[in-house]
Amino acid sequence: MFEAVPSWLLNKSEKEKVSRKWLVGGRSDGFSKMLFLPTTNYKLQTTNHSLLYTTCGTTPMLRWLRYFLLTVIALSLLGVAVAQRVQCQPRSACNRPVTFTPTSAEYSNAIGGFLNPDLTSPNIKLKLKRDKDEPFTAELSRTSWSPANNIELEARFTLLAKKTPTQVTAWLPVSELPLQFLQSDDKRTDIEVEYRLRISGQELAGSYETTVQYFVWDARDKKNKKDTVTHQIRVEIPPFLQLRIGDILTSGGVATIYFDYAEPNALDYVRAIENGTPLELSSSEVSRVEVAANNPRGYTVRVSVTQASGPVGSGLGVADILLFDSPADGQSIRRDSPTVGFETLVLPEDFTVFVDGDEEPGSYVFAVEFNAEINP
Amino acid sequence: MIEPMKRFLLLLLLIFFMAAHAAEIGLSPPRLELVGRPGETLTETVSILTTASSPQQIQVDLSDWTLDPEGNLLVLPPASLEFSSAAWLEPEAGDFILEADSSQEFRVSVTIPQDAAYDGTYQSMVFFTVVPPPTETQGVGVITTTRIGLTIYVTIAATEQGGSELVDFFQPDDGNLTVAVANTGNTVMRLGGFVELRDEEGNSKYRLEVPDVPVLRESERELSIPLPEGIEPGFYVALALIEDSRGGILAGELPIQVP
Incomplete structure (x- = not known):
């Protein structure tokens, strides 16, 4: 001994x-x-x-x-x-996930904008220390979302170092590809991290998780001089369904598709009768009808047509309003999977009108209604 | 042919009104699954949203709905179906103004009757209809709408009964298999699982996922499961292992020939 x-x-x-x-x-x-x-x-x-x-x-x-x-x-x-040391500050901050659990209203309001983490989420601060004043690089990446989703995570860094003035970076996308966000030769740098989600409305409903990794290394010696720190991010995307008419050109709040076969287009009407082909639109104030649904089982959009006005006793009725060459009334469009963003359902030129010569001259008005529901 | 032409030298103007800014409406969440006891009132909040540039009038109404065996949604007048919960629903308002580019919370209350005759799951739908502003087009007084539906399931707690059955399993054509499942319970069940294709030696060659779809109480659902593209011709045994979300597993076997 x-x-x-x-x-x-x-x-x-x-x-x-x-x-x-x-x-x-x-x-x-x-x-x-x-x-x-x-x-x-x-x-x-x-x-x-x-x-x-x-x-x-x-x-x-x-x-x-x-x-x-x-x-x-x-x-x-x-x-x-290890020449570089990167640590969470305090270390326990990285033991809890950064969470995004918006309410439906918060999520809806964030579409086209951003969502911030929950107030109860930990603030991620990193302490980066070095043994020498030599240049080093800090990178950030994340694992793929589990389960898979198209959520866009962004980060912004406030860099506090002795030799250089405080810097605030731009918001940077955090992906599976390493993102270099800092190159410095300071002996100690404190990094405050802010996260946000860029919300497009394309996110699938559900609970998702990813692991963010910070990787610090010296380009001259990758063998030994590196360090990493990781933490989790959890996101809850509430389910969502939206229906909209795209690119409205009118200012009065009502968009119209016109089938105007008065002079000088009356001959086209006659040709349509002779050829047995439906009339095509003459102009439109509607560019498209779109739907967005992040429900895993997709959506159903039903179409209904009613006649609002027109000459009495005319042969032109609801059944003559065609969508995709079939009577529009009662059609339904079903998709058994979520959309990726807004999906175009109908274009104005998809509507046509069947005529056979028994139509009374005059103005007709039909109302087309789109009913959207998620598949239950 | 001359006669119609003469007539139409006057005017034929067909106008479809489709809701414009007023037709833009969103809903979150689009489905509520509520569980309560007889006599209990449950209140949930949903968000109605729009990015329209002007305020919109929203009308609220109720409907029943069901699914046909192929899974198509059928919307029917309220309280017209046996398992309708429409009569139990009380929306916060019959109509309201949705401000431009906004999201508004809307409450829906459900009061479950204090009646032992009710058990299991009931369903209905709340529709939010955009009422378009009056149009300036001459001679037009049309109300044109776009509607969005909130699906509601109400399950009466402690009355749930499971039960499911694989009713049929067949090959309707060369490219598909069909599985027919009956929900003999009184709650909605969702399906999962897979169909495995085994060759003559019993080796597993293909695995086809059973889609996650609901089967309403006391109803049947036919599921079409496409065979894989490029499947090798030959003899297979299709083994269906279908999971009932309430815990049951349904199994079936079908010899098939792929040309």
Whole structure:
């Protein structure tokens, strides 16, 4: 058995026997070991012609010193291995996920804009330390969303360093590809991270998770001088359904598709009768009808047509209003999966009018109604 | 042919009114699944939203709905179906003004009758209809609407009963399999699971997911499951393992020939 002993615990004669260099110790059972004693001496005694290190007794003070010494050695070894250290500040902040759990209203309001984390989310602050004032690079990436989704995460950094003035970066997209957000040679940089979601309305409803990783490295020595820190982000996207008429050109709040076959287009009407082809629109104030639904089971849009006015006794009625070459009234468009953003359902030119010559001249007005529901 | 031409030298003007800015409406969430005890009143809030540039009048009305065996949605007048919850619903208002480019919260209350005769799941739909402003077109007094539906399931707690059955499993054509499932319970169930295609040696060759679809209480649903594109011709045994969201598993086997 052997143990390092501070020299001040040794008496004068003992100190004389101690070497301050590399020693080879051996025990009677054959054990041998090389020790390096930079600051302490050893108490030696010889027994049966073999060199034996003996224990001087383990007082609490000695035990404390031993731990201290080991800690110093471990830290110095670690410092050699890792030139950069990146840590969450405090460390516990990275143990909790950053969460986005908007209400339906918050989510709806954020479409086309952004969502901020919940107020209860931890503030992510990073402490970046270096052993030398050498340039280094900090990168950010995330894992793919689980389950898969098209959520757009963005981050912005406030960089507080000794040698350079405080900087606030632009909002940067956080993706699976590493994003370099800092190059610096400061010995210590504090980084405050802000997150937000860019909301397009295309996000699928549900609960999602990703892990964000910060990676700090020295371009000149990637083998040893790097460090990482990670934390989780959780997002809840509420379900959503929206129906809209695209690109309205009128200012009165009502958009119209016109089938105007008065002069000078009356001959087209006659040709349509002769050829048995429906009339096409002559002009439109509607560009498209669109739907967005992030329901996993998709949506159904039903079309209904009513006649609002027109000459009495005319042969032109609801059944003659065609959509995709079939009577529009009662049609339904069903999709069993979510949309990716807004999906165009109907274009104005998809409407036509069937005529066969029994129509009374005059103005007709039909109302077309789109009913949207998610598939239950 | 001359006669109609003469007549139409006068005028034929057909106008479709489709809601313009007024027709833009969104809803979140579009489905509520409520569970309560007899006599209990449940209140939920949904968001009605728009990016329209002017205020819109929204009309609120109720409907029943059901699914046909192919899963198509059928919307019917309120309280017309046996398992309708429309009579239990009380929307916050019959109509309201939705401000321009805004989201507005809207409450819907459901009071479950104190009647032991009711059990299981009931459903209905609340529609939000955009009432367009009057148009300036001469001779037109048309109300044109776009509607969006809020699907509501109400389940009476502690009365739920499960039960499902694989009614049929067949190959309607060369490219599809059809599975018919009956929900004999009194709540809505959702399907999952898969159909595995095994070759003559019993090796699993293809695995087809069963879509996550609902089967309403005491009803049947036929599911069409397309065979994989480019499937090798030959003999297979199709093994269906269908999961009922209430815990049951339905199994069926069908020898099929792929030309």
